[in-house]
Amino acid sequence: MRTSSRFHAVTWLLWALAGAATVQLAPSPVYVALVIGLAALVVEVHRLDTAMARAFPLLLGLGVAFALLRVVLTALTTHGVGEVLFTLPEATLPRLLGGFTVGGTVELPVVLQAAAEGFAVVGVLAVFGAFNAVVSHHELVQATPRAFHEPGLITTVGLAFVPSTMVAVQQTREADLARTGGRRVGRGRLVRQLLPVLESGMERAVHLAESMDSRGFARTRGGPRERASGWCGLAALVSLAAAFVALVGRAPRTASYLGGLGLVLLVVAVVLASQASRLTRYRPRRFTSADAGVAAAVWLAPIGLVVVDRLADPALRWATNPPAFPEFSPVVAVVIVLLGVPALLPAPRRDDGGAP
């Protein structure tokens, strides 16, 4: 049983950002596949025993579905490049809907290009999924400024509803089968299966809200600092909006002044709200030297890619026209493998709970 991670939540956040940046810098499928493999390795070593740990396969599946959809849509709407694979019946949409042609020739380079781009999205989602599987979300909340503590907590509580809702969906489906005697009756099934899930979820949410209220959640309100923070926040939003208007109106100098003012006010609002909060934090986690080391090592991957790209100009993108196998550079691969550093440092084994 493991509920707290080997590394600080911020370390994992930096790791995920490094992974996403690596995919952006080297979107060739060979390198993306390497990143996905490293993410899977990190999940294998650092996975937590919490309800969110199933995020990795879930998001990976979501990414693949999205990539397939993208390939189909792109192949149907992009034409005139390279070797034709086969031809479909075509229809031209009316001008109002864009006026482009759907169907017709399907070309190999278009399909490969779309697949490669889709695969890069899978890579980013894999990194994000791995992040969710290894990070303690509560630690993440504790690492935010105190002004964001309550909204952050509400977000994690909301996220926790996802797995329990999936279990409820499964149970409802079985209950429906019990009712129909094992036959699948299509008519009204959505209502029969959705309503119990929604209503039970609602009841649970009300109970949880009562429990949080009874335990003093959102207890302190309305001090002078809190009010000042509110006004600062409002002023920040107004000046940022004004900066945007100025930008559209081609007054870059005014826009930059207003934008700067808005940012300063925003920071002041967050600082004031954090000071106003009387909330304390139980055993906040320290950012250790191991954390710093891992964060630095993994960021060497994207930084290294930029350097290698400047010096050696390897093909980080895949040229699909004319079709050819993507190039592979061992130097690039070595740089990317740095993302796997956390997997080299597994959590020390210990007894369940640590109690005698």
Add this chain to the structure above:
Amino acid sequence: MSDAIRWEGVAFAYPERERTLEGIDLGLAEGDLAVVVGSSGSGKSTLLRTVNGLVPHTSGGRFGGDVRVLGRSTREHRPRDLADVVGFVHQDPEAQFVVDHVEHDLAFVLENLGADAATMRRRVEEVLDALGIAHLRDRSPSTLSGGERQRCAIAGALASAPDVLVLDEPTSELDPQGAEDVLAAVGRLNADLGTTVLLAEHRLERVAALAHRALRVEGGRVVDDGDPAEVVAGYDGAPPVTHLGRLLGWTPLPLTVRDAQVRARQAGGGPPPPVSFPVPAPGDVVRAARAVGVRHGARVALHPTSLELRAGEVVALLGRNGAGKTTLLRALGGLRAPDEGTVEGEASVAYVPQDPNVLLFARTVRAELEETLRLRGRPDDGRVDRWLAALRLEALADRHPRSLSSGERQRVAVAAIAVGGAEVLLLDEPTRGIDAPSRAALEEAVRGHAAGGGAIVLATHDIELAARCATRVVVLGASEVVADGPARDVLSGSLFAPQVLRVLPPFLTVDEVGAALGAGTASGPER
């Protein structure tokens, strides 16, 4: 002694409903442990919620009178403002965790109260010890058993060192072992720390021994208030030994098996047992599992097990959590294809899940039953009314299922599935968390279905249910059948025999004693 909680002329009605509470004038002394009893829908849960202001601040509705907790009025203080003096725990152990980590969840109330780091550290360690959950500190609540989870929830309410602890049916969702652990912990807190406890509970045999005072709520009023033994004795949901004592005219009425054994010795035993108890002749095999084994991944959920169900049988499937009861039921019901062996039988089968909430969606109870017939393409030849009557749901037929109590919902779920006409009904924990009237209705429907030629399997922890209903008892342990035979034989040899059997063997139930008493009177009583 001063009052920890004081209700003055409290009346309350939920929005657009009739009065739920009326004319409550009460005081609860500091250090008291009071148990609130009453049938579901009587207003006991509402009464508990007035203590920390969940009623009326969260519920809405019309509130009259005043509740003062250590001098603080709930009219001016919201639940969150009372978090330092009142800890509140409710029945659903799943819906009380904010953080996916036990230790941090315990600290939640302290963080909200703004306690300093040193106090938090010490307090969390103390409540971990007070409830005996130190070994669970690094676990995720989602991986704990119900009893462990509920003890963690109590620890979470206790972390602020409140003077008053309010628990709304904390054991209703738990198995007997989990319930024992939770109640023992509550008793210890009251005795050792002097925490004032207000508790709604239906496991009265255990609580009556702990409590100093009992309140009985019916129709929104406190109708009885006093010594637990006296209040519980007059109540429907009293333990079987109390009913036995009432039948045999024992005074004072016993609450525990030990009391009852003493009274039985003083009174010289019960009526003479009949020469033999009637044993119904089993019918044909309607459904059979032959060497059925089930694996969940690498874990064995059920070792190869055989079970034959015959027409007219009520089989009680006993065993601790994780013993494989639900897995066997699901295999019998065809919801889970077995990894080994086969399930045979032509008879139609229906499985009623543990949680009725996964099933109910219609606007009225009647529509819920009619929907099943529509799905199965069967005409309503009076069976809807028949099943409504069998489960005593006629008066609730036009209510919304979600507005009912958990016991009533459970009955609706059974009716909604049984109305489909399955010969074999598989009920998973049907009596968990339900009150005495619902339980009685359910038992009657079960016996009626079996008498009509059907077969029923009850997966349950409830040994008294098995004693009253079952013709046959199967005990599962470590994913295997460890005992299988006629109910009387299996239960008699058990360490956890039903209460009446332990007081007046070989009787299993109060009804059997009553029947023997009737027969005995005709042929000249011995006592």
